Amino acid sequence: MIIKPTKKVLLSWMESYVPERDLFFLSEEHLNEIDFTDVLLMPIDEFYTHSTYQHLNYVNCYEYWNIKNAQYVIIAEKGWIESKSKEDQQLILSFQVQCERGLVLPVKFIKEIEKVPSSYVQNGHVIIQRSMWEGLDESFKEQLLTTMVYEWWDKGECEEPPKSLPSFLQQFANTFGHRQGANCLAAVLFAISKGKQKWFIYEWIYQKTFLEKLSQYNFEEVLGEGIQQGDIVIWKDENGIIQHAAYHIGEELYFNKHGQTMFNPWKILSKKQLYKEWEHLTPVKMRKRITK
Numbered sequence: 221m222i223i224k225p226t227k228k229v230l231l232s233w234m235e236s237y238v239p240e241r242d243l244f245f246l247s248e249e250h251l252n253e254i255d256f257t258d259v260l261l262m263p264i265d266e267f268y269t270h271s272t273y274q275h276l277n278y279v280n281c282y283e284y285w286n287i288k289n290a291q292y293v294i295i296a297e298k299g300w301i302e303s304k305s306k307e308d309q310q311l312i313l314s315f316q317v318q319c320e321r322g323l324v325l326p327v328k329f330i331k332e333i334e335k336v337p338s339s340y341v342q343n344g345h346v347i348i349q350r351s352m353w354e355g356l357d358e359s360f361k362e363q364l365l366t367t368m369v370y371e372w373w374d375k376g377e378c379e380e381p382p383k384s385l386p387s388f389l390q391q392f393a394n395t396f397g398h399r400q401g402a403n404c405l406a407a408v409l410f411a412i413s414k415g416k417q418k419w420f421i422y423e424w425i426y427q428k429t430f431l432e433k434l435s436q437y438n439f440e441e442v443l444g445e446g447i448q449q450g451d452i453v454i455w456k457d458e459n460g461i462i463q464h465a466a467y468h469i470g471e472e473l474y475f476n477k478h479g480q481t482m483f484n485p486w487k488i489l490s491k492k493q494l495y496k497e498w499e500h501l502t503p504v505k506m507r508k509r510i511t512k
Contacts, residue, residue, distance in 0.1 A: 223487070226395075234361045236482075237348075243282055244313075258297075273293075276401040286320045287320060299350075310339070323348040329364060330367075331363055379488045381393045388410075392410075401424040402422050403477065403479070404465050405462070408475075409433050412450075427462045439506045447468055449470035453503050453504070454504050476489045
């Protein structure tokens, strides 16, 4: 089956997709060409450790993990870029494409490109900032977000939930979320709590916290080919770091979430789908130990 984000989810995305404050990444060579009087100019190393700009919405929207060749960040109120000269706008906005940050989309993703102010179109891409986003209509945003999700994040392919699907998973199975940050480890912890800790599913869980919780729930590694309902499969890299985890619901189907963005849905996947996605890593099975 193929799933799509609901209207309610899309409206939520429209509100949170672009942060209120604008970020522009720059290389050192641009410093003498722009007037920074009305903004903050922050060295990239300080920026990456700044508590405000480590908020999940900034991290995921601007896709910090992709950014290249930037030494400084302009932090500006929305609309600041529109107060600059056309030359400055082109200089700043074109570098947003070059540095490969988030909120930059290929022109081909957008059907009504004429609705985008021309200054935000650079090198075959549209650079999205808060003020210009607010000026676009709802149908435009819906088309852009839907296309982006299917082209870049998830095509919505999944399995029909089995009749035996536990009730606590029914609300989430094959759905897109509203919030940034929920990751695969959080989905597994929610599942092994049998839904008793609903808030777990919205967290961004790190490895040590995940392993500690597995220990508290009496999960241990098991060998052999067989797998049971309620088992967990984790995938480790060559350094023993957990890169993914999924919860087995039975019938060789898994409750799964790829990635920590709101564009990565919770899905029911087959063993074939899941193992193919992570075939470059080593799978390890975990099972709840029966205690007397």
